[in-house]
Amino acid sequence: MEGAGNGEQRKGLWTVEEDIILMDYVKVHGKGKWNRAAKFTGLKRDGKSCRLRWMNYLSPSVKRGAFSEEEDDLIIRLHKLLGNRWSLIAGRIPGRTDNQVKNHWNIHLSKKLGVKGKYKISDSSSEFSKKPEADFNIKSSSNDRLIPSNKTEAELQNVLEGSHEKAKEITSTQEPILTSDFYDPYLYAPSLMELLDESLDFLWHDF
DNA sequence: AAATCACGCAACCGCAGTGAT
DNA sequence: TATCACTGCGGTTGCGTGATT
Structure with missing residues (x-):
């Protein structure tokens, strides 16, 4: 699961370091243009993966924990x-x-x-x-x-x-x-x- | 203690829709 | 109008972990 094996695209769970890089990018450039975000940050993730990570986990509006x-x-x-x-x-x-x-x-x-x-x-x-x-x-x-x-x-x-x-x-x-x-x-x-x-x-x- | 199972969750995949050129 | 890049969506997969045997 760690890495795609070809050294180009990482797959699987995101690391803390990757999260920080993506969050820093969004802080500066805002959301959207995820493919560019992937290139700009040097993350070995595709734009869809960046978007998904932000939307489902990193966004401050995401509520964690059990459902009421x-x-x-x-x-x-x-x-x-x-x-x-x-x-x-x-x-x-x-x-x-x-x-x-x-x-x-x-x-x-x-x-x-x-x-x-x-x-x-x-x-x-x-x-x-x-x-x-x-x-x-x-x-x-x-x-x-x-x-x-x-x-x-x-x-x-x-x-x-x-x-x-x-x-x-x-x-x-x-x-x-x-x-x-x-x-x-x-x-x-x-x-x-x-x-x-x-x-x-x-x-x-x-x- | 080790092996197996079941569950919960994060992430991936494929497709459709939309806007820009 | 055609094409391309990008975004968004729902279904599915597979990993991590705790429970059970």
């Missing part, structure tokens, strides 16, 4: 709403990355919910799967997606953004529930779950 009950609940509900769209789900869980959410789902939550094997969006537990397959846009790739044919991805995003905004209004008058460094009052407000459920209703409206 609230996070579990949120993931389960969002997964029911969105399926395996980990980046969208992670985007609504402060400090968690898509990789973390995906791993947590596959290891813990799928068992907890009794989901057999790797979860597929076509599983009967997904809200989307309750509709006839012909009503979905289907793409054949690793990025398989099933969305209602009369709702675009942008609309779906807007629904969730709308929930977020609505939650802001509600939570502005409510006491926070959690007190962690990454606490996001919008997401943990008691009414948020109802908002997500409303979003789900919206998606199926006019079917």
Whole structure:
């Protein structure tokens, strides 16, 4: 695992030294242009590896440690709403990355919910799967997606953004529930779950 | 104490989407 | 319009480690 054997590309776990080099680069140049970052720093990693390391580990916004009950609940509900769209789900869980959410789902939550094997969006537990397959846009790739044919991805995003905004209004008058460094009052407000459920209703409206 | 197993996590891979030229 | 570089995503793999035999 140490090194690729050809002296050009390193693979496997990142060392502390590599982390420091990458962090220093981001401090100075900011995120993005990861291929250039790899060349500039002399790291024997490709741009994708640099990006992944930053996004999943080095970024100060990444929250470490166990998932809370609230996070579990949120993931389960969002997964029911969105399926395996980990980046969208992670985007609504402060400090968690898509990789973390995906791993947590596959290891813990799928068992907890009794989901057999790797979860597929076509599983009967997904809200989307309750509709006839012909009503979905289907793409054949690793990025398989099933969305209602009369709702675009942008609309779906807007629904969730709308929930977020609505939650802001509600939570502005409510006491926070959690007190962690990454606490996001919008997401943990008691009414948020109802908002997500409303979003789900919206998606199926006019079917 | 050594071997094996199971679990959790980090990282890799392949593909699609997007923007620049 | 075509091509290329880059980014982002989800599925999968494989390593590290603790538990069990």
